[in-house]
Amino acid sequence: xxxxxxxxxxxxxxxxxxxxxxxxxxxxxxxxxxxxxxxxxxxxxxxxxxxxxxxxxxxxxxxxxxxxxxxxxxxxxxxxxxxxxxxxxxxxxxxxxxxxxxxxxxxxxxxxxxxxxxxxxxxxxxxxxxxxxxxxxxxxxxxxxxxxxxxxxxxxxxxxxxxxxxxxxxxxxxxxxxxxxxxxxxxxxxxxxxxxxxxxxxxxxxxxxxxxxxxxxxxxx
Numbered sequence: 500x501x502x503x504x505x506x507x508x509x510x511x512x513x514x515x516x517x518x519x520x521x522x523x524x525x526x527x528x529x530x531x532x533x534x535x536x537x538x539x540x541x542x543x544x545x546x547x548x549x550x551x552x553x554x555x556x557x558x559x560x561x562x563x564x565x566x567x568x569x570x571x572x573x574x575x576x577x578x579x580x581x582x583x584x585x586x587x588x589x590x591x592x593x594x595x596x597x598x599x600x601x602x603x604x605x606x607x608x609x610x611x612x613x614x615x616x617x618x619x620x621x622x623x624x625x626x627x628x629x630x631x632x633x634x635x636x637x638x639x640x641x642x643x644x645x646x647x648x649x650x651x652x653x654x655x656x657x658x659x660x661x662x663x664x665x666x667x668x669x670x671x672x673x674x675x676x677x678x679x680x681x682x683x684x685x686x687x688x689x690x691x692x693x694x695x696x697x698x699x700x701x702x703x704x705x706x707x708x709x710x711x712x713x714x715x716x717x718x719x720x
Contacts, residue, residue, distance in 0.1 A: 653682055
């Protein structure tokens, strides 16, 4: 199983690009590669950057988007809308447009501007972006791991705290959500009487013998 991990403190579009980039490494069988210490991108890294751009902002889709614009030269607003549509950052969209010949180097440089929250509030999707950032900051375990954890919880092998730790939520909240979904651990039926002395002996604390009944009680018996 291959697990890719992203930084939840990154903005949503950055997380999507990071996941697409890592997917490129997996599909291209790059294996474990070291990054250059001087900060420059290796050929494998640049190749996966290109893979992520084309996966998230397909060339044909971006080309059609730009051709349908009512302006002859797309500006920052038009490029921001395209970036929003494809769920990528403005710099990524500008690189894709430049690589496709839709923008010149000079046009792309002029179109550069704010990113993230500033871009969202400037062009009208600020409230939605805040919600998306809050959702992106939550812990999101791999689906298979969560599925197996819920199966174990349903079978009584793990408790609700383990599920809560995986999902990054409070145990009470997690238990309530599982209960509302009809998922609960098996009920343990206690049959017979519990041997308290045996339980205490296992813990290294021998049980004290019960006090003898008084003599008059013995005589009545």
